[in-house]
Amino acid sequence: QTAFEKAYWDRFGVELPEIRAVLVNLHTAVIGRRKPVPLTSLIAETEQKTKIEDCKIGIRRVWFESGWKETPIYKREFLPKQANFNGPAIIEQLDTTIIVEPENQVEVDLNGNLIISL
Structure with missing residues (x-):
């Protein structure tokens, strides 16, 4: 709290003793080494399915602005070219x-690019 008050004073020249410091957002980034990943493993055509229903690997309850939704989970490399489907959805891939x-x-x-229309 003391560090926040000092930083706030130094920046704005105002004291706000009634305001408590609260961590609202935290952004982190991690850089590390890993084994090389062959790009062909990201979307192998041999794993593609012919129907979107066959790409589903699970269902999860997910909170959206409109409330909780039972949300299908799809494996990206299973999605066939020229597939179309509506959200909500979760699409998982290696990276x-x-x-x-x-x-x-x-x-x-x-x-194999995903085009998402809002």
Whole structure:
């Protein structure tokens, strides 16, 4: 608290003794070494499914602005090219997780890119 009050005074020249310091946001980044990942393992065409239903690996309750939603979880490398589906959805892949909000639409283009329309 003392450090916050000093930093606030130094920056703004105002004392606000009635305001308590609260950690609201914290951003971290980690850089590390790992074994090389062959890019072909990210989206191997041999793992692609033909139907979006076959890409689902689970369901999870997720909180969105409109409330709790039973949300399907898809494995990215399973998604077939030219697939289309609506959110909510979670798309998991080796290096990231994508949250698709309700009412958003996902399209997988011919190159395997995800195009999410808001």
